[in-house]
Amino acid sequence: MRTDRRQILWLLALLLAALPLTAQERGREIYMKRCFWCHGEQGRGDGPAALGMLPRPRDFVRADYRIRSTPYRQLPTDEDLFRVISRGLPGTPMPGWETILTEEERWELVSYLQSLSPRFQREDQEPLTVPTGPASVERGKEIYRAARCFMCHGEGGRGDGGITTALNFQWGLPYWPRDFTRGWTFKGGHEPRDIYLRITGGLNGTPMGPYQDLLSDQERWDLAHYVATLDQEAEETSDDFVVVAAQIEGEIPEAPDAPEWQKAPAILVPLAGQVVLDPPSRWWTPTVGSLTVRALWNRRSVAFLLEWNDPTGPESGLADSVLLQFAAREGSKPYFLFGNSDEPVKVWQWHTGNSTEEWTATGSGQIESVSPSFQVNSSWTGGRWHVLFRGPLRSEPEFEMGEFVPVLFSVSDGANAEFGNTRALSTWLYTTLQRPHSLRPWLNALAGFLGVVVLQLWILLRLRA
Amino acid sequence: MKNFLLLTISLAALTAAAGQAVSSQEPLLYNPYERPKNGPPLTNVFHKVNPAWLLKKLQDPKHHPAARMPNFQFTQEEALDLMAYLKSIAREPGPPIQWPDWATKTFDEMEDDELEAAFDLVDRGRAIWGNARCTICHTVNGPTGGLIGGFVDLRVGGIDLQIAATKLNRDWLYAWLQDPKNYFPDTLMPRYRFSEADVRALVEYILRDDAFLPLDEEEAEDNPELWRELDNPQRAARGKRLIELSRCVLCHDIQGIPEVLSQPERKPPVPAPSFEFLVYDLRCLTCHSIAGRGGTYAPDLTGEGSRIRKPWIANFVQSPDMVRPLSQQMPKFNLTGEEAQIIASYINQWRLDARIPVAIPGGRITPQEIRQGREAFTSRGCFSCHSVGDGPGGIVGPDLTAVGNRLRPGYLWFHLKSPHAVNPYSPEPDYGLSDEDARALAAYLSTRKQ
Numbered sequence: 001m002r003t004d005r006r007q008i009l010w011l012l013a014l015l016l017a018a019l020p021l022t023a024q025e026r027g028r029e030i031y032m033k034r035c036f037w038c039h040g041e042q043g044r045g046d047g048p049a050a051l052g053m054l055p056r057p058r059d060f061v062r063a064d065y066r067i068r069s070t071p072y073r074q075l076p077t078d079e080d081l082f083r084v085i086s087r088g089l090p091g092t093p094m095p096g097w098e099t100i101l102t103e104e105e106r107w108e109l110v111s112y113l114q115s116l117s118p119r120f121q122r123e124d125q126e127p128l129t130v131p132t133g134p135a136s137v138e139r140g141k142e143i144y145r146a147a148r149c150f151m152c153h154g155e156g157g158r159g160d161g162g163i164t165t166a167l168n169f170q171w172g173l174p175y176w177p178r179d180f181t182r183g184w185t186f187k188g189g190h191e192p193r194d195i196y197l198r199i200t201g202g203l204n205g206t207p208m209g210p211y212q213d214l215l216s217d218q219e220r221w222d223l224a225h226y227v228a229t230l231d232q233e234a235e236e237t238s239d240d241f242v243v244v245a246a247q248i249e250g251e252i253p254e255a256p257d258a259p260e261w262q263k264a265p266a267i268l269v270p271l272a273g274q275v276v277l278d279p280p281s282r283w284w285t286p287t288v289g290s291l292t293v294r295a296l297w298n299r300r301s302v303a304f305l306l307e308w309n310d311p312t313g314p315e316s317g318l319a320d321s322v323l324l325q326f327a328a329r330e331g332s333k334p335y336f337l338f339g340n341s342d343e344p345v346k347v348w349q350w351h352t353g354n355s356t357e358e359w360t361a362t363g364s365g366q367i368e369s370v371s372p373s374f375q376v377n378s379s380w381t382g383g384r385w386h387v388l389f390r391g392p393l394r395s396e397p398e399f400e401m402g403e404f405v406p407v408l409f410s411v412s413d414g415a416n417a418e419f420g421n422t423r424a425l426s427t428w429l430y431t432t433l434q435r436p437h438s439l440r441p442w443l444n445a446l447a448g449f450l451g452v453v454v455l456q457l458w459i460l461l462r463l464r465a
Numbered sequence: 466m467k468n469f470l471l472l473t474i475s476l477a478a479l480t481a482a483a484g485q486a487v488s489s490q491e492p493l494l495y496n497p498y499e500r501p502k503n504g505p506p507l508t509n510v511f512h513k514v515n516p517a518w519l520l521k522k523l524q525d526p527k528h529h530p531a532a533r534m535p536n537f538q539f540t541q542e543e544a545l546d547l548m549a550y551l552k553s554i555a556r557e558p559g560p561p562i563q564w565p566d567w568a569t570k571t572f573d574e575m576e577d578d579e580l581e582a583a584f585d586l587v588d589r590g591r592a593i594w595g596n597a598r599c600t601i602c603h604t605v606n607g608p609t610g611g612l613i614g615g616f617v618d619l620r621v622g623g624i625d626l627q628i629a630a631t632k633l634n635r636d637w638l639y640a641w642l643q644d645p646k647n648y649f650p651d652t653l654m655p656r657y658r659f660s661e662a663d664v665r666a667l668v669e670y671i672l673r674d675d676a677f678l679p680l681d682e683e684e685a686e687d688n689p690e691l692w693r694e695l696d697n698p699q700r701a702a703r704g705k706r707l708i709e710l711s712r713c714v715l716c717h718d719i720q721g722i723p724e725v726l727s728q729p730e731r732k733p734p735v736p737a738p739s740f741e742f743l744v745y746d747l748r749c750l751t752c753h754s755i756a757g758r759g760g761t762y763a764p765d766l767t768g769e770g771s772r773i774r775k776p777w778i779a780n781f782v783q784s785p786d787m788v789r790p791l792s793q794q795m796p797k798f799n800l801t802g803e804e805a806q807i808i809a810s811y812i813n814q815w816r817l818d819a820r821i822p823v824a825i826p827g828g829r830i831t832p833q834e835i836r837q838g839r840e841a842f843t844s845r846g847c848f849s850c851h852s853v854g855d856g857p858g859g860i861v862g863p864d865l866t867a868v869g870n871r872l873r874p875g876y877l878w879f880h881l882k883s884p885h886a887v888n889p890y891s892p893e894p895d896y897g898l899s900d901e902d903a904r905a906l907a908a909y910l911s912t913r914k915q
Contacts, residue, residue, distance in 0.1 A: 148711045151537060162535025163712065173503075202725075207715050209725035214709055 027112025052284030063117035064205035067188035072210035091185025140226025157230035160311035160383030183231030196224035237268035245295035256386035264294035271424035286424035313380035318414030319352040497750035504716035550704030590670025598796035658799035768818025779809035822875035838909025869914040878907035
């Protein structure tokens with residue numbers, strides 16, 4: 001009798017084991033394969049890869065989800081989680097899984113994530129409704145002022161507001177509000193609908209509280225449309241890899257907003273963390289993700305205007321700096337880190353306070369300081385650095401029409417404790433001098449054509465005669 | 466059954482023993498780095514500052530160069546709305562403090578006898594200001610301030626008092642000096658045990674001395690017309706919305722405004738008398754550190770119990786005297802004898818350094834060793850930095866006349882053997898003394914008592 005009972009129990013256990021896994025259990029398997037590396041075994045955001053990430057991965061146990069379509073302090077809906085898993089979080093290390101995981105697998109992950117916080121069992125979510133009617137960007141601009149948005153996000157939307165700098169410098173609390181000019185870094189998307197949801201429900205666990213009760217639906221809708229207009233950087237620039245210097249007749253203007261600069265196409269240069277030699281590692285968390293470069297040239301000199309967003313500017317703890325590195329000789333593309341013994345590089349560097357350095361280098365241990373051959377002008381306005389380098393045309397490197405000189409850019413942000421090799425770096429690009437627009441080729445062609453006509457006439461006349 | 470009974474009894478005994486152990490557990494100290502908000506609470510700010518000052522502050526926070534508040538670009542109308550809300554939430558003021566008749570007059574308006582009374586109080590206040598070492602944290606105008614305040618981390622403390630005289634309300638200042646935590650529980654200001662007469666003298670000194678007047682003579686104007694508008698409920702409602710929009714609660718506690726960031730749980734105060742209470746009430750960890758937590762302005766107390774004798778600690782915290790003439794003196798908090806004993810007992814029981822022996826190693830000290838020590842003290846030139854009794858001596862190191870009352874013999878020996886073990890920056894040179902010499906010197910010094 002006793003043995004019978006035990007046998008039944010065994011049988012039951014076997015049956016349970018043979019049953020298909022629940023969605024949550026399958027989600028756990030996917031999680032341990034795909035998500036654990038950053039979000040950690042317990043979902044605490046402390047996986048082995050988390051250390052080098054800015055922002056740090058979400059802690060699923062604390063469940064302070066930022067990107068939601070629900071009111072402040074509420075949990076995200078199932079669809080919110082699904083959307084983030086599918087599309088990822090732009091501007092962060094979180095990739096989209098749409099192409100790697102099937103739709104079913106992504107839903108299983110949602111179900112597993114929800115099992116990590118007991119709040120999902122207890123609490124309901126009521127998604128916000130989003131208006132669809134017309135909006136006024138003009139009114140939105142007024143609301144941006146009246147609702148004091150600029151105190152964190154800055155007057156021009158570059159995240160350089162007074163609260164931001166006070167929290168960072170007077171109190172040592174690094175809160176970085178979103179830079180509205182760089183729409184591709186909006187974690188929850190940069191459509192007015194996405195922005196409306198962020199404004200209305202706030203971002204849990206950050207100083208960005210909700211505006212649901214402070215502004216009307218229409219006001220928030222107007223504001224979302226205004227904020228969407230600030231996202232211009234990608235539109236006003238191109239991602240070409242050749243920096244074409246436009247030719248001008250007169251002097252190169254010192255002001256970054258001088259009309260001459262509009263002649264030069266603006267190139268958006270992406271930057272990434274630099275390799276650090278000592279200790280051997282890599283700088284994983286640079287704060288400057290891109291810079292914009294324009295170039296002009298005249299008879300004597302060539303000029304590069306480098307601009308990048310930096311909410312803290314000259315107030316940073318350490319000095320900010322930017323450098324240009326050129327291949328010093330024609331026809332070579334040296335090793336990206338200070339060149340190599342056969343292929344030297346030339347470096348122009350600027351630091352906050354307009355101190356400059358120029359180096360010739362043939363490798364990272366072979367750097368020779370020379371007296372700077374270039375001049376700089378710099379200014380910091382509206383959360384953006386504008387640094388203008390003017391160098392000689394005929395020197396090292398030699399800039400010539402039709403020649404392509406390899407160039408790379410690198411920025412260090414003092415507010416992020418970056419200095420030395422701890423900085424953000426681009427890959428090699430090229431710069432070249434634009435050939436002048438002149439009528440001469442046309443005139444030559446015309447002269448040639450006329451010459452032929454005259455010659456033919458002359459031959460005809462001769463033949464008749 | 467018998468086994469079960471035995472088990473129950475032994476479990477009960479164990480629990481009782483554990484209960485005992487809990488009562489003699491090391492006191493838990495407050496976390497000196499945990500401060501929920503950066504700015505002061507604004508709920509009762511109307512009792513603290515005069516409205517003219519507040520109106521100016523809201524419109525131009527950077528008027529004072531040390532101010533940390535960003536400029537919100539509030540117009541005068543908006544500033545008045547904010548003030549109306551702050552006024553509406555301020556609690557009923559306590560009973561007014563009785564001041565002498567001349568309290569509202571300036572020096573110029575006073576009669577001769579009033580002037581004499583006022584000067585007496587201001588002078589007394591200045592003496593208390595010095596004894597309480599207020600300048601360790603506060604910078605003021607004039608010869609006393611500005612230097613020392615710079616050493617204290619701005620985030621930890623040190624409000625510039627240069628404008629106190631034109632900013633603060635008399636009754637508020639009186640209550641603040643008596644118990645700062647009553648107004649601002651998270652303040653870093655210690656609660657000095659001032660007598661009522663001390664407080665009155667300090668109030669008079671802070672409100673009347675030149676050191677507390679603004680550098681520019683431009684004074685905020687009193688405007689009773691404007692202040693009448695502050696009772697307008699519509700203004701208060703607009704002010705409340707503006708406070709929410711401006712996210713003032715990120716830095717300030719303001720009643721009636723929902724929080725944005727989650728706040729750490731505020732623990733109930735530890736009941737007095739206990740070391741937990743005293744260390745929080747006096748904010749010891751602003752300057753001292755214990756077990757890696759706290760400030761670096763004053764000596765680290767982690768192993769203090771192995772170094773300093775208990776009676777000396779009790780005496781010192783009650784009436785701090787200069788140990789090192791070239792560095793700062795600890796403030797005088799006017800502690801009671803009981804409070805001083807609690808502090809000394811804690812240090813004596815819990816702040817021990819396992820490296821430091823209790824007694825001088827090597828058995829009983831002989832009178833001959835003491836004599837040898839005295840000779841070594843002279844022959845090795847110790848007096849070039851230290852003085853003993855009336856003899857010649859330097860002031861770089863502490864006066865050793867009564868060092869036997871202060872330091873434990875085992876520590877004297879340990880410190881002579883390895884002067885940089887406890888404080889790596891100690892100016893005491895490492896002479897590489899032999900065991901014999903160190904024993905003799907320690908023996909001699911431990912007999913230096915008064």
